[in-house]
Amino acid sequence: MSSIVVVDDDPDILGLLEFKLTAAGHQVTAEADGEAGLAAIQEVHPELVVLDVMMPRMSGIEVCLALRRDPALADIPVLFLTAKAQEADVQRGFAAGGNDYVMKPFSPRELATRVDALLARGAL
Amino acid sequence: MTTREILVLAAAVNGVLIVALAIGTALIKQWRRRRERHRLHELTRLRPVLLRYLAIWEDDDASDLAEILIAHRSSSATFEELVSGLLPKLRGADRSVLVDILRRRGTIQQACQDTRFRTSLRRALSAELLGSAGAVEGIPFVARLLDDRNPQVRLAAVRALGRIGTAEAATALLAHLEQIRPGIPPQPVTMSLLRIGVAAAGPLREALDAKNPRVRRMACEVLGVLGVIPAAGTIERVLHDDPDLGARIGAAQALGRLGLPGSVAELIRTLKIEHEAAVLAAACTALGQIGDPNSGAALNWAIGHANPTVRVAAGNALGLLGEPGLELLRGVAAVPGAGEAGHSGGDAAREVLARQVIASIKAMADLAPVQLEFRFN
Numbered sequence: 001m002s003s004i005v006v007v008d009d010d011p012d013i014l015g016l017l018e019f020k021l022t023a024a025g026h027q028v029t030a031e032a033d034g035e036a037g038l039a040a041i042q043e044v045h046p047e048l049v050v051l052d053v054m055m056p057r058m059s060g061i062e063v064c065l066a067l068r069r070d071p072a073l074a075d076i077p078v079l080f081l082t083a084k085a086q087e088a089d090v091q092r093g094f095a096a097g098g099n100d101y102v103m104k105p106f107s108p109r110e111l112a113t114r115v116d117a118l119l120a121r122g123a124l
Numbered sequence: 125m126t127t128r129e130i131l132v133l134a135a136a137v138n139g140v141l142i143v144a145l146a147i148g149t150a151l152i153k154q155w156r157r158r159r160e161r162h163r164l165h166e167l168t169r170l171r172p173v174l175l176r177y178l179a180i181w182e183d184d185d186a187s188d189l190a191e192i193l194i195a196h197r198s199s200s201a202t203f204e205e206l207v208s209g210l211l212p213k214l215r216g217a218d219r220s221v222l223v224d225i226l227r228r229r230g231t232i233q234q235a236c237q238d239t240r241f242r243t244s245l246r247r248a249l250s251a252e253l254l255g256s257a258g259a260v261e262g263i264p265f266v267a268r269l270l271d272d273r274n275p276q277v278r279l280a281a282v283r284a285l286g287r288i289g290t291a292e293a294a295t296a297l298l299a300h301l302e303q304i305r306p307g308i309p310p311q312p313v314t315m316s317l318l319r320i321g322v323a324a325a326g327p328l329r330e331a332l333d334a335k336n337p338r339v340r341r342m343a344c345e346v347l348g349v350l351g352v353i354p355a356a357g358t359i360e361r362v363l364h365d366d367p368d369l370g371a372r373i374g375a376a377q378a379l380g381r382l383g384l385p386g387s388v389a390e391l392i393r394t395l396k397i398e399h400e401a402a403v404l405a406a407a408c409t410a411l412g413q414i415g416d417p418n419s420g421a422a423l424n425w426a427i428g429h430a431n432p433t434v435r436v437a438a439g440n441a442l443g444l445l446g447e448p449g450l451e452l453l454r455g456v457a458a459v460p461g462a463g464e465a466g467h468s469g470g471d472a473a474r475e476v477l478a479r480q481v482i483a484s485i486k487a488m489a490d491l492a493p494v495q496l497e498f499r500f501n
Contacts (some may be wrong), residue, residue: 011171012206012210012213015171015175016175016178019172019175023183105212105214105219106178106213107214107215107216107218109216114144
């Protein structure tokens with residue numbers, strides 16, 4: 001069982017991911033904005049973070065940059081889940097330290113597979 | 125009855141009416157609040173069931189949840205609201221599962237019927253739902269809404285057909301635009317056709333022969349943006365023969381976007397026979413986008429055109445041809461007198477060359493820190 005923090009301001013997506021990843025056997029902490037998400041990550045020290053990019057208070061990119069600056073959290077893999085589909089947006093996500101990028105509309109099945117792949121890579 | 129009695133009676137009637145109105149308003153507000161509370165309560169109950177089903181639909185024990193969702197009945201459209209919100213966020217099998225639930229509930233069928241409902245909100249929501257679900261069976265119903273008396277419903281129908289995304293949906297949109305006075309401005313239709321993508325290629329190619337020039341123009345533009353290469357020959361014919369100025373401009377722009385060297389001959393021919401400056405400018409721009417050096421001579425002629433828009437478009441196009449084009453531009457810029465077409469193209473040539481120089485200086489300036497970094501390392 002892996003610990004995952006999911007941060008998304010869309011209640012439908014947040015709920016769906018919480019159910020999906022919990023059903024896949026993970027322990028999920030769900031937060032609805034960037035600030036609360038960062039606080040949860042600092043508290044939980046998860047094995048993976050799923051981040052929306054456009055969120056109130058603190059964007060996903062800002063959360064990711066904050067993680068990368070913190071030596072205790074810098075190694076946590078980050079998967080961006082976002083509607084921002086432009087090439088520059090994807091580049092910005094990776095430049096901020098993201099490990100994977102899934103675009104909305106998305107397939108929860110595909111996202112769960114990517115989560116497993118990132119966790120497996122982190123376990124090596 | 126005295127005047128005083130009449131005034132007292134009128135005041136009493138007024139008072140009664142005011143009290144009745146206040147009570148009525150309060151009752152309506154209370155009824156709305158109760159309805160909203162009921163809706164929120166239903167949402168709170170339904171959302172976890174639906175999300176849980178979406179999370180585990182592949183498991184054997186998911187069928188119970190599916191049955192709950194299919195059997196759920198309510199006086200409000202909470203389920204439909206929830207699903208309409210979720211559908212655009214999902215893709216793949218998870219989305220199909222949700223659409224399947226809608227079909228089994230009879231929601232799709234109901235939405236088709238509701239496109240005839242008396243309130244415009246219900247008609248618009250039905251169109252949105254059919255679009256979000258990609259319900260092909262809803263196309264004739266949604267297409268009928270393109271002529272709805274309410275403009276918001278018409279726009280919802282355009283968006284829905286774009287989301288359904290089949291050739292039939294594209295045909296319905298283009299057929300609507302064929303009307304003398306369509307109820308939808310062309311821009312949302314263009315957006316929907318672009319959303320449909322290559323599935324719209326067939327109807328769009330047929331639309332190049334439409335009676336309405338507005339449709340031919342749009343078909344050219346969308347075919348160009350979608351990059352439908354097999355349509356190039358027909359678009360060339362529109363550029364050559366179409367009596368409508370907008371359609372010819374759209375055709376030239378489309379040929380530029382398609383970028384096929386095979387279109388160069390037709391674009392050059394246009395420079396020789398066309399009288400409208402806007403078409404000439406579009407043809408020059410298209411030649412620049414294609415970038416075939418063989419178009420240099422024709423563009424060199426066009427840069428001397430009487431119309432400054434044509435001159436600048438030809439100059440820009442020459443600038444895109446690489447060294448052969450720049451060589452021609454330098455030649456035009458150096459001669460102060462009349463160009464080949466009777467006017468000096470020097471102004472356009474000098475402008476393009478100046479822009480090229482500025483761009484190269486800027487590129488060097490951008491490169492400088494990198495070089496410095498290398499030097500220090």
